[in-house]
Amino acid sequence: MNALMDDAQPVYLYDGTLEGMLTAVFEAFARREAPLNVAQEHCLQQSLLCSYIPILTDAEKAERVQVGVINKLGERAYDNIKQVFLSDDGEKGGVIVRYLLYTMRKGRGSCAHLANPAVNAFEEVLRQVSKEAHYMLQFVRFAQLRNGVYFSRIEPKASVVPLIMGHFAARFNVQPFMIYDARHGLSGVFDTERWWLVDARDIQVPEQTMVEDAFQSLWQTFYDTIAIEERRNPTCQRNFMPKRFWGTMCEQIPPQLRNLRPKTATPTQAAKQLAARNQTPHVLSA
Amino acid sequence: MELLDKLTILADAAKYDVACTSCGVNRAAVKGQLGAATSAGICHSFSADGRCITLLKILLSNVCSYDCAYCVNRRSNEVPRATFSARELAELTIGFYRRNYIEGLFLSSGVLKNPDYTTERMCEAIYLLREEYGFRGYIHAKAIPGTSPELLVRLGVLVDRVSLNIEFPSEKSLKLLAPEKAGASALKPMAFVRDGIRANYQDRRLSTVRRTRFVPAGQSTQMIIGASPESDYHILRLSASLYQRLELQRVFFSAYIPVNTNPLLPAPGAVPLLREHRLYQADWLMRFYGFDVNEIIDEEHPFLDPLIDPKCNWALNHIDQFPAEVNRVPYEMLLRIPGVGVRGAKRILCARRERSLRFEDLKRLGITLKRAKYFITCNGRFAKGVLFDPVSIYRELTAQAKRRRLKGAVDGQLSLFDAVAGEREAAFGVAVGMSGQAPRNMSPYGLQGNAVGSRQALPASGALAKVAP
Numbered sequence: 001m002n003a004l005m006d007d008a009q010p011v012y013l014y015d016g017t018l019e020g021m022l023t024a025v026f027e028a029f030a031r032r033e034a035p036l037n038v039a040q041e042h043c044l045q046q047s048l049l050c051s052y053i054p055i056l057t058d059a060e061k062a063e064r065v066q067v068g069v070i071n072k073l074g075e076r077a078y079d080n081i082k083q084v085f086l087s088d089d090g091e092k093g094g095v096i097v098r099y100l101l102y103t104m105r106k107g108r109g110s111c112a113h114l115a116n117p118a119v120n121a122f123e124e125v126l127r128q129v130s131k132e133a134h135y136m137l138q139f140v141r142f143a144q145l146r147n148g149v150y151f152s153r154i155e156p157k158a159s160v161v162p163l164i165m166g167h168f169a170a171r172f173n174v175q176p177f178m179i180y181d182a183r184h185g186l187s188g189v190f191d192t193e194r195w196w197l198v199d200a201r202d203i204q205v206p207e208q209t210m211v212e213d214a215f216q217s218l219w220q221t222f223y224d225t226i227a228i229e230e231r232r233n234p235t236c237q238r239n240f241m242p243k244r245f246w247g248t249m250c251e252q253i254p255p256q257l258r259n260l261r262p263k264t265a266t267p268t269q270a271a272k273q274l275a276a277r278n279q280t281p282h283v284l285s286a
Numbered sequence: 287m288e289l290l291d292k293l294t295i296l297a298d299a300a301k302y303d304v305a306c307t308s309c310g311v312n313r314a315a316v317k318g319q320l321g322a323a324t325s326a327g328i329c330h331s332f333s334a335d336g337r338c339i340t341l342l343k344i345l346l347s348n349v350c351s352y353d354c355a356y357c358v359n360r361r362s363n364e365v366p367r368a369t370f371s372a373r374e375l376a377e378l379t380i381g382f383y384r385r386n387y388i389e390g391l392f393l394s395s396g397v398l399k400n401p402d403y404t405t406e407r408m409c410e411a412i413y414l415l416r417e418e419y420g421f422r423g424y425i426h427a428k429a430i431p432g433t434s435p436e437l438l439v440r441l442g443v444l445v446d447r448v449s450l451n452i453e454f455p456s457e458k459s460l461k462l463l464a465p466e467k468a469g470a471s472a473l474k475p476m477a478f479v480r481d482g483i484r485a486n487y488q489d490r491r492l493s494t495v496r497r498t499r500f501v502p503a504g505q506s507t508q509m510i511i512g513a514s515p516e517s518d519y520h521i522l523r524l525s526a527s528l529y530q531r532l533e534l535q536r537v538f539f540s541a542y543i544p545v546n547t548n549p550l551l552p553a554p555g556a557v558p559l560l561r562e563h564r565l566y567q568a569d570w571l572m573r574f575y576g577f578d579v580n581e582i583i584d585e586e587h588p589f590l591d592p593l594i595d596p597k598c599n600w601a602l603n604h605i606d607q608f609p610a611e612v613n614r615v616p617y618e619m620l621l622r623i624p625g626v627g628v629r630g631a632k633r634i635l636c637a638r639r640e641r642s643l644r645f646e647d648l649k650r651l652g653i654t655l656k657r658a659k660y661f662i663t664c665n666g667r668f669a670k671g672v673l674f675d676p677v678s679i680y681r682e683l684t685a686q687a688k689r690r691r692l693k694g695a696v697d698g699q700l701s702l703f704d705a706v707a708g709e710r711e712a713a714f715g716v717a718v719g720m721s722g723q724a725p726r727n728m729s730p731y732g733l734q735g736n737a738v739g740s741r742q743a744l745p746a747s748g749a750l751a752k753v754a755p
Contacts, residue, residue, distance in 0.1 A: 175384060226300075232334055
């Protein structure tokens, strides 16, 4: 290696899995160096000033890191690392490694050193991911499909489906549902007993029911009616509910575009469908 | 009548109710039942007015036997009327809940025949939702003053929160504007609900078996601001005593929006949103920042300054307690620094254990220095360019407010601001330079909706005369 490369900042390349990331952490400790970043192999613009070191994912090393973190910093810290890992931030790898290099040396209390740049950067990404997860608890909208499943399509800025499934599986335990994250190609599926994650890209979903159409227009009506014209405040509205979520929320469809969705089922078909089940789908089955 | 039409009529009639919170109670999910509640609450949407939508806020019926002057549903108004059946309401709530549109139901109603009859109808509807549909989401019900205690108990065990509206900040205004409601004050049933909550708490604490909960998320109330002549001083003292004596969870303020024309009410004009905002700021100071009502407002200055928030105002009036050294002052004092919130104060407390904080560190912690920089030092140093002098701080803070107003200027607000600002600066000049403070008894909001004799009560102040139309 020439002199230039000796000074170059190391960047680790990993395969995009949590195990890969933890292996990279292991390597950083083993080599006693702080990599500039831990990046995914295929999504990277290479720079001359960095030296690239591929990391081979090793389940054993990953587990040693996991055990080490839990023993030294606690379960909560490990959960936080998993949560930061869900972020879309390209710098998250570097953030995690620098955080662990600092906190593993200083011990449990150091997770609260908020003014330290390493801890601060980590907390910031953590906060963004939690915020995105909370946005999803607020703005996920389910639509009932003809196969009886409640379906929701989301496009979050972090891969938060694993963080939100528990919440929905608890309160909606009487209905099968699916949350499809179109941006990350990941779905959470719940069958009224348990939930699991499925890799899914470009999925095809059945039509929604007539009852669903009815409820959407009821909700749209309620939404439009409840606003007080004299207090109109679009800035405040957008601050609480950024526009990037509006695309998947039925109440945000402008009135002139509502009910334009082509309907395959005629009212008679819908009636038959309901009669076949001998109950309206939104009544709880005993 | 179609369900859609009923929904339109009854949501429209309910929209002036302010409360829309789903917080204060944790109810874990149960297998086979729909719904759960989390104590932080979840807002599911925000309407065009920026208010959160967390509950299906709706009336059971907008048929009303009362004739309150300010209310859109009053008997003598010719508006379309509708009433939900218990079944319709339950289906609607469940349907919305299953789609993650709402956290639950906020049920109110016009007074059908009498308070008892109405409450019975509401109990029926909620009972159906809870028992037959097994709904475990959040329910907030409005109780009507004059309802018998037995029915309040029945309602209280079905819902999470009960609210009784006191409607106006004083009995006198209530008598004038809502004569039928004045017969039975809201304070008595509120005390009844408070005692019920206390007894239920003791009961559950001492019991080894699971007991029914009575109003687990506590009670709230609301009052209309700007339709009657009461001062901010009066309103804040009232809400302080509601929190302390009646142990309310929330007191809501609602800027008066004219829906009826009545000689007793203010003429249509600008909605006093800024006043409402300042009252909420003061309310927050009392609930989360350890302020006593007498620190926020006093009888000599009975209205909050529209130009600066109440915390800045307090800090300027107690400039001797500043600058606060962020690396040393206790948590209680950190909370009193303008621009530092509960989260910020906790973060400072946490971070300064490791190192002594500089201004860059504060920025990194997410502390907004826009207001805070005038009142703090880091290791004995002020921020760059800060002149620690109340008159100049006041001028700078109000300049920020004026720029904000300029962007979304409301007619007449600006000249009003100039008038108030000039007077305040003069007052500070006197206070700092010599002794005493210039008394300021007028309402800075006087022209936008303080009716019922308030105009006569106002002193002929030069500042106000200038902006009078």
